Structure formats: structure tokens, C-alpha cells
Amino acid sequence: MNVMQPIDRIRGGVHEKERHESGHKHVSGTAEYIDDIPEPQGTLHGYLGLSQRAHAEILSIDFEAVSSSEGVIGVLTAADIPGENDISPAHKHDEPIFVTDKVEFHGQPIFAVVATSREAARRAAAKVKIEYRDLPHVTDVLEAAAANYPLVIDPLKLERGDIEAGFAKAKNILEGEMRIGGQDHFYLEGQISFAIPGEDDEVLVYSSTQHPSETQHMVATVLGVPSNAVTVNVRRMGGGFGGKETQANIFAAVAAVAAKKYRCPVKVRPDRDDDMSATGKRHDFHVDYKLGFDDEGRIEAVDAVFSARCGYSADLSGPVTDRALFHADNCYFYPNVRLRSRPLKTNTVSNTAFRGFGGPQGMVGGERMIEEIAYAVGKDPLEIRKLNFYGGEGRNLTPYHQTVEDNIIGRIIEELETSADYAKRREAVIAFNRENNVVKRGIALTPVKFGISFTKTEYNQAGALVHVYTDGSIHLNHGGTEMGQGLYTKVAQVVADEFQVDLDRIKVTATTTGKVPNTSATAASSGSDLNGMAAANAAQQIKARLVKFAAERWNVSETDVAFEPNTVRIGVDRLSFNEFIKIAYGARIQLSAAGFYKTPKIHWNRAEGRGRPFFYYAYGASCSEVSVDTLTGEYQVDRTDILHDVGRSLNPALDLGQVEGAFIQGMGWLTTEELWWDAKGRLRTHAPSTYKIPLASDRPRVFNTRLAEWSVNREETIRRSKAVGEPPFMLGISVLEALSMAAASVAEYRIAPRLDAPATPERVLMAIERLRAAARQKG
């Protein structure tokens, strides 16, 4: 046996700042997205025909001009669907692929054209003649309530303490309302699916989906075939953000139906404008709140109703509105509380998952309440925040009866206050505002506490498949999808660490339902928590077999076998990993394993509003300073400081990127990104020309982001890390609160500014005017 010198450590293990596994391909244009897959000869293209009415009966459809249009192969309608004409992820049967007699929103798919080119299909689709009989429609959530529109799904109520007694005891009671806007995902790669028919009932679908297993299930249902006939494959998405959790399904289903019908590969890619009109977005909310608090600003009672614009169907609106309630407390203890959701139907596209999944809206509502109290008692909102933080005897129970056990918000806030020099800068802002009449400044420091786990318990499971080949190279596959967040990189780091081999020995292959079945959506920030654990489990199974084999063959105890950097130590011998694997293969040791993981401890009873829906919480805080031109309402973010908790980071470089990107996306949601429907129920902000996504120039002038390096997840997560996808999105709230303060300055901070979101320059200007008028009246 040869004796090798041990090296220090492997390249690319856990906690390393490893680069994105596809980085070199992205910069050289060789990373393959679905639209880049070479099209086999005879590939056809599908294009959806969309409703031109918000709510109407379809009296007749004339496809004459469509069918005779150049290049058209055929038209698909509900009648062409061999299985079920429904893709409702809530199993409510309320989401047809193609409507038949009634449209419920402007942009709803009615048919699809299949043609020899995408352009021909698109051109033909526009030639349809449809006769409608208009029905009254509502797009706004309050109008929907007034018109007695139904709820799309059962609402949730969270209740704890005695709300009546709480209000009776409170010295101060205050009521208010707030509107919070929605958001379009604007994943840079739009929705796309590419279906290739196979033998018998088989079909292979390349789909830009965050949830391949559900896409598989939907395609199977729509085709009327068992799931084993359908394979869904996705190597990467050009962004998802929740927008491809359920919204990819229709494109996959249409491509598959057409592929089977015409026995040709079929690709479906909507134009960006149609993508924005026909696919769901973040839910807009209206919050009605009543607060009881003492003279110090300590909360006694909270009663709030969160109404959401859900669109025409349930989709994920149930869990989204639930999560809004789960986060309406943010970091604050409500002694007596009642929170209710109202998931309202509207004649708009069905709203869906979007980073944070309702949590951000709940949290913005909670922060509005804090702000109200601060202005009522005349204190810095940060003081009110601290006064109401969870912590201390009997002050750790959430409205859903989960105890907050891992609270670190105090330390996060304290450190950020110091590093951002908050107190001094707030004084300087106030002094600046005293001296300046046109430009006003604002500063705010806001906390985040975000619950990690799918609230639907069964989704908290994952699988992975690991093969070690005889040359020592490793193949890794897991149920998570890569959309830029770096999941493939992180999970590969975990496997490298398990085997103690360099990262470049591991190849992660495209996510496919054929390798790992019954997976959950890559959502709820759970990607690395779940798949990292499942992959580690697979590696551990293989390692256990190898250790047993080595102990027997070398006649040492199992504890004398160790995986060390690129080597295996057996007693006094040391072999290279490759060499050892070859010997193990020769001894017929199984070098492949399917790993599995399910999150422990969690349970949730929705009917009772009680349980432990979350395994743990992720924390963070941000401090933003803004300047506002009070004559125009225009503003800029001068500086943002962030301190965010990712536990022991699996990859600090990727995590920092997530935090920065999420903050900007959250800031965009609360400032410039405004969805606007006209009186006919048409979405008029359906392209980046009218829908303002943050640009490089919108980024804070000074932008300091740090991870809380001392944080370690107290729960046994993968290498004690924490999820990072969603929590930092809510760091953007500090920008909204800073704008509020700048607006409040025109009334000497004596009136709650009640700035709704998104705080577009128009809305900021209107708030300033309103506050000025109110201040004059007050005298």
C-alpha cells in the first residue's frame, strides 16, 4: 500500500466562497436555457390566444382567419385536451387551460395556435374573432369586497389572548388601513416549455419550472396518462422568484398536448407582454388594523384583517395569505391578537408565489402599525420596535402559538445600529430637515424575522441521487432547481465535504423527475435546507458501505476508516480516493444511493390556527437613508446598511449575493414597481417600459452588506446554515419607512405619514401634500 501525504483541505468544501458552478458558462454564453436547446427538425411552435375582456361570456369564436394564416398547423381548444382541462394546484378545479364559455380576466388563455414558426403562430393568434357578452368586472380588492365577490379559498384566523380585554385595558386605541401593491416577477428568462413526444403515451418536457414534479403531474392529468409517462427536465432557469412555481404549468401542458397531437416537438414561449398579462404576480393587499397600546408605545392588542387580490382562481392564494398572517407580527410580541385573512376573488390574473410568499405583505402591515404607534406617542419608530420585540418572560409566543426559541434580533439590531451609526445620523437628518425646505431626508432601521419551512408540512421532504463512478468522479442529482440562487453549487459543496473530495470532481446534472421523484417546489427558501440534507444522506449511505468494506478488508475497526482530503485513511494506510473506489467496485460494493430528508419537529393545524409551522427563523435588519424632493416626490436612496443572518453560511459569497439582490428587489416592490389596471380590466404595465424595475442607478449610493458571521442555526440544519432566498427581500422595508419619515418631516413628525406601497414619487408627493395640509389645519 502506498502512503500518501495528507493535504490540508479540499477545494470547494462547505462554508467556502465558491463561485457559481455555471459562472464560466454564463460569461461565455454557453449555459443552455430551454430556448437554446437545438430544435429537432420539424419543431412546431405554440402560441396562446388570450381573452380581450376582463369578464365576459364567450358567444362565439371564429377561427377561420387563424387557421388559414400562413404556417398554421392547427388550433387547440379545450376540446383537444385528452385528459382534464384543469391545472389548479389547489385542486379546486378552478383553473382551466383553455376557457370554454366564460372568461374571468383580461389575458386569460382561450386557445393556442400551433404553427411552423413562433412568429407565424403569434401572428395567427391575433386574427381570431371572438364575440363576447360583457359582464360586470372588478379588479380592485376593496371593490371585490363591496361587490360581494367570493373568497377563492377558506380564510385563516389566528387568535391568541383576549382581544376584548386587551383593547379594554389599552390606554390608546387607533385604527387605520393600508394598501400594499403587487409585483411582477420579471424573471429575465420568460416562461417557456419544450415538449418532445415519445413512444406510446410518453412525453419529455423541458420546462422552465421551479416545481418539476407538479409540472409532471399537471401534464399527466391534462394528457390523461399516468405520471410515469411524463418526464420533466430543467437544467436552469433565468430567474424564477416564485413566478415559475405554478405558472409554468400551462405552458408545459399546452406544449405537451400539441406534441402528442401532432407527433412533433413543440415549443411554447410567450412574448414578454403576454407573459406579464397572462401569468400571476405577487398579491396586492389591503390591511385594516386596530391597535391598542400604552403611553410608552407597548402593544396591548392587535386586530387586523388582511384582504388580498387573489385573481380569478385559488392557485396558491391560500398558503400565500396564510403566510401574510404568520408574518404580521414580524419581531413583535402581541399580547392579545386576532389576525384574519380575506383571500378575495377578482377579475384579474390569478396571483401566485413571489419571494416571501405573502410574508412581506404581512410584515409591511406589521411595520405600519409600529409606525402609527411611534407617531402617536412621539418617539423614534426604532424605540417602539425595541420595546415590542419578542423576549422575556411570557413574551415569546406568536399569534400561531409557536414559541420563538432562537431570537437573535436584539443583537442584530444593536450591531447594525452601531455600524450604521444610526442615532447620530438620525439626529443629522432631523437637523438637515430643519434647515432645508425643498429636499427632506429620512432614515429608518427595520428588522426582519422570517419563518422557514413550507407551511404545508408534506412539502418539507426531499430526495437526492448520488453515484460514484469507478474513476472516482461523482454524479449528483437532487430535486431542487437552479434559478440563479446557487443551489447546485451549495449542494455540490455539501457532497464534496461529505466525501472529502475537491468540488470539481462533482457534477450536478439537470433536475429531472426521472431521477428524483415526488419533489417539492424549490420555494419557501428551502432549497439548500432540504436538498443539501438529502444529498448528504445519500453520500453518507455510500460512505457507510465503504467504511464497512474497508474495515473488513483491512481488518481494522470502522472508527479507523476516515475520509480525509482526497484520500481515505484505513488504519495506517492511506489511499487516494480514486484508488479506493476502484478497489471497492472490485469487491462489488454498491456505489450509488438515493438520499432522503424530512424536516423534523414541524406540525400545523390550520383549522385551529395552532402549531409549529416553522423549523426555525432567519433574522436580519437594514438601515436606509433617503433624500426626497418635496416639490416632485422624486427621491434617491443615499445609503443602506444591512446585517443579515444566514446561520453558518454554506457559501458566504453566494449568500451575500442573495441578500443584495433580494434587498433591491424588495426595494423595487415598495418604491417604483407599480401594477396598474385600467377601467376595462387591462393590465397596462406589461413591459419594462411602463413597469419600473430597479436599475443599476437606483441602487443605494452607499451600500454595505454584511452577514452575521457569529450566527449558528440552533436547529440541526445542513451544517447549521439558514435559508437565504426570501428573508432578505423584506430588508427593503427600511426604504419605505425612510421615505415615510422624510414625508412626515413636513408636518414636524407629529402626524403618522401613512405612506402606502409602492411609494412611487406620485404617492410620496401626495403624502407630502396631505401632511402639509393636515399640519396647517392642526396649526
Place this chain on the structure above:
Amino acid sequence: MAKVTMTVNGRQVSGHCDDRTLLVQFIRENLGLTGTHVGCDTSQCGACVIHMDGKSVKSCSILAAQADGSTITTIEGLAADGELHPVQAAFKANHGLQCGFCTPGMVMTAVDMIRRHQGQLDEATVRAELEGNICRCTGYHNIVKAILAAAAEMSGARVAAE
């Protein structure tokens, strides 16, 4: 149908296409160079930026016929002899990408930006000049960092070469 001829990444190519064919379609579909992406279809996002006669342009807002006779560089043509261009290397090294869909357009814009400013770039200029390129993932922080690093390296290299 029009016949167009152009030099793409140093190679002369020609093909037939409709008068209305966009340059990006021609590049992706006729030439199979899929590194140039389509993000918005409406000349807003910058995912489709290429160089035409040395200048960055959005290939979704130019007809293939208009590019007849021109010299085109796409993201695939940037690396020389298997070595990443300094801008490509800087995007990779500085984590200037997440989903990567905006990356080719960002890189092409950055190369032209650095050329026009002869490497003398400051942060404000980079941010202002990136207005035609949307990134939904990164928050631009590492993109700006990558461009500044590449500019510094390239002008440093030029100084050294002079």
C-alpha cells in the same frame, strides 16, 4: 426574403431571411449562437446586446438586413484563444451573476463602456451607463464591482503594454 452577409465572431456568414427578421433572431436561429438572449422583446432589458462594428447595440431592435455587411461580435466571440476576456473573467471572479440570463448582454455592454471611456470609469458612470441593462437577480452590486475591476485591470494592462 433578403440575403444578408456579415462577419460574425471573425467568420463570414450569409443566410436568407425575411426582411422583418430581427438581428437577434438571425444570430440565434440561423447561426445557432444562443449566448445572445431575448429577455423582453421590446428593447428594454439589454439581454440581447452584441457589438455591431465595434459598438454595443440591442440586437432585438435591429433588423438582420440592416446589419448586412457589418462586423458582429457576440458573447461567444469575446474570448480569444480559449482565454476569457478580462470582462468575462471579472464577472466570474466577482460573482457578477446569478441566473446568468442578463450576463451576456451585461458583459457586451461593459466591454463597449470600458472601451469608450478608455478604462477610466467611476462607479457613478458605470451605474448610469447600465441603464439599458436590467438584472433582476443580483441587485447590480457585484456587476458594478466586476466592471470596475475589469476596467482597472484593462487600463493597467494597457499602461503596462505602452
